[in-house]
Amino acid sequence: MNKPSSSALGLDDSTALELVARIQRGEFTAAQVVTAHLERIEAANPNINALLDVHPEEALSEAHRIDRLSLAERQNLPLMGLPVAVKDLIPAAGFRHTQGSPIFSTRVASRDHIVVSRMKQAGAVVIAKSNTPEFGLGSHTYNSVTGLTRNPYSLEHSAGGSSGGAAAALASRMLPIADGSDTGGSLRNPASFCNVVGLRPSLGTVPNSPNGLAYGTLSVKGPMARTVRDTAHLLASMVGFTSVDPFSYSVDTTALSEVATSAIGSTLGEQKITAAYSLDFSGMFPVADSVRSVVEAAVAELSGADFQVKPRHPLLSEAKEAFRTLRGLQMLATLGPLADKHSDQMKDDALWNVEAGRRVSGQDASEALGAQSRSWSEMAEFLTNADVLITPTVQVPPFDVRMRYPREIDGTSMSDYLDWMTLPSIITTTNHPAISIPVGFTSSGLPVGIQLVGRFRDEARLLEIAKRIEDRIGSWKSAPDIDCTTRVDRFPDIN
Helix, strand or coil, X not given: CCCCCHHHHCCCCCCHHHHHHXXXXXXXXXXXXXXXXXXXXXXXXXXXXXXXXXXXXXXXXXXXXXXXXXXXXXXXXXXXXXXXXXXXCCCCCCCECCCCCHHHCCCECCCXXXXXXXXXXXXXXXXXXXXXXXXXXXXXXXXXCCEECEECCEEEEEXXXXXXXXXXXXXXXXXXXXXXXECCCCCHHHHHHHCCEEEEXXXXXXXXXXXXXXXXXXXXXXXXXXXXXXHHHHHHHHCCCCCCCCCCCCCCCHHHHHHXXXXXXXXXXXXXXXXXXXXXXXXXXXXXXXXXXXXXXXXXXXXXXXXXXXXXXXXXXXXXXXXXXXXXXXXXXXXXXXXXXXXXXXXXXXXXXXXXXXXCCHHHHHHHHHHHHHHHHHHHHHCCCCCEEEEECCCCCCCECCCCCCCEECCEECCCCCHHHHHHXXXXXXXXXXXXXXXXXXXXXXXXXXXXXXXXXXXXXXXHHHHHHHHHHCCCCCCCCCCCCCCCCCXXXXX
16 A cells, blocks of 8 residues: 555544544554654644654554554554644653753653553554643743744744644644643633634543642643544543542543544434523623624524523632632642742743742632632532533634733733633633634634533533534634745744
8 A cells, every 4th residue: 555645644634533433444554644644744843843852763663563453452442543742741751851941851751641641552652742831831832942832823823822732733734633731721722722622621530640739629631632523532532530640530431432423413412502601701801802703703603493592601700819829829839849949940930930829828828729619619500500601712812922921902901921811710710621612713814712611520511512513613624724835933032
């Protein structure tokens, strides 16, 4: 069999599920699929800069090993032959583990994170690491070690973060699936910016180990893909109990598989969806007009016989400050020791976060924990009368790559680099699952996503609702037109 090109494989149009099915049917080998993606990486990555430490020889060796398995063995690999790049915040054995920091610029991981080992067990082929901002701080992916990740839909705009490398690699068809992590929006924000899907699961749905803050309640790991069905399929390989994560629990993956394999236009469970909808939580934060117009159009298109959409929202007035306080404590716990020894090698944002944690008093911490509990209860109670809450994913569209963060939104000044991310971060405080799905573009061609928030630990139902919306108004098939000829600066000045 001759080696097919990436265009022959249909990378622009094929989903991860379709690629697995074609490998299992014998249309292509795993090695051919990996080779085609390596060719795309060679062409697109120099300008996008989404991936680092690419290992082509090792990836092809693993793909050939999979191809030599018996038919029965291969049928038990749901991610068979799919190349994946691991977010550079977590370890993958044999790959660099820089966390975007010069402190760890030459570190190579000796073990796999549990998410990596589960993807491997399902047949995925680790091909590289995906870029992230230093220590995952800020929703703009750049660092002094590997440089800036650019948005495939406009190289002069941000890919978001902190899972920006993963999102940009998916959008540019360098990968069919990716993992990511989310504290204040790091799976959802880049998904919205790059026209892909990012799911923040409930705490414990996807185990997290090794984890230096095992009892922290803000950060989770989760799946990213170009479609909701692919996201559900990848999630099914990530979930489940492990003795090394105190929050993990057993998950029945049957419903996830049903979502993944459902037909276009189909419905699972109750046909009618009751959806609550809010643009800005009654003026709690500004949302750019360019985002508002896309989201409003999407919601208007949804409203119909099977979607009853009503404008209302839970009362989350305490969630913003609770998130900031708890995040500060998390940064102090995880980065404080590094700041004591290596402050000269850490960016100002990292040091600012550590200092924010040091300023938290016992009273502050107590109030934040109480507010987090009340925010969870408020969201849980609210969703007893609604199947899902719909909001914009991010308050702004992708911004200029040379900006650290948006200083203002349509004339409203931001107090700091967390302010423009208030919308996804207040949902983090509630600890309910949330997914960003692409629904359109601004008038200047920049992607916009909507965020769906579902019931606690009911990711399957959330994904089923999301795939119905994707079937009706999803924009994931609109691939970017990437200029691969003119080289761009990986280390521009960012202010």
